[in-house]
Amino acid sequence: MAGYLTHTPIDVTALLASVAADGCGASVLFLGTVRRSAEDGDVTAIEYSAYADMAKAEFDRIVNEAAGRWPGARIALRHRLGLIPLGEASIAIAVACPHRAEAYDVSRYIIEETKKRVPIWKKERHDSGEERWVKPAERVHPVSPPSAARA
């Protein structure tokens, strides 16, 4: 599945359509959007950047892991890069499965692994003009070679 990264707004309708199938009775669409929150202050936009070659490889590994764990799941995702205004989606994950339980599970797996492993960074822009790299919530040293590394 190619084209994980884009610099333009994500077409979620097209993304959903790309996973639709006659045998799938459940489709889940997850969107991560740029937000304003108390702890982040007066954010007006977030600039996303990536180590593109590795981000693509890591997305490939995550999607392959999900496909191995939930056979029959149909998965498409896009991560947007560049300056993204408040309220617009930075990531969209579309999953279609025969039933809803696994569709939710697959969607959740992909976003959680993305946040742990995919080399993408964000820099907040504030009303004041200040710019600030976003540090993720404290985590245990998150990353070891994914299971594909052992294959």
Next chain:
Amino acid sequence: MSFGPVSKDAVNEGSRSEVRVRLLLFASYAEALGRTEMPVDLPTGSSVADVLARLRQDPAAGRLPPSPLVAVNQRYAKPDTLLRDGDEVALIPPVAGG
């Protein structure tokens, strides 16, 4: 086959006991060090830890954390991962995608 050029090449080949890796820096780390990419020459048998040690010779590297995440050829690696000539080594700041 003539001996002259062949033996000369062999000498050059034998004396090249180094690996050259391409070190990539991103996001806050690129800002801290003021660059996004640099070649690093190391003795054969060097590891990820050796690249980090070399990088720390740059005073600006004091702004890096004690043990940053590192990827080799687009895959997360460990400090003892051995490097080969031409490897792409990347320091990965804490990721914040999604």
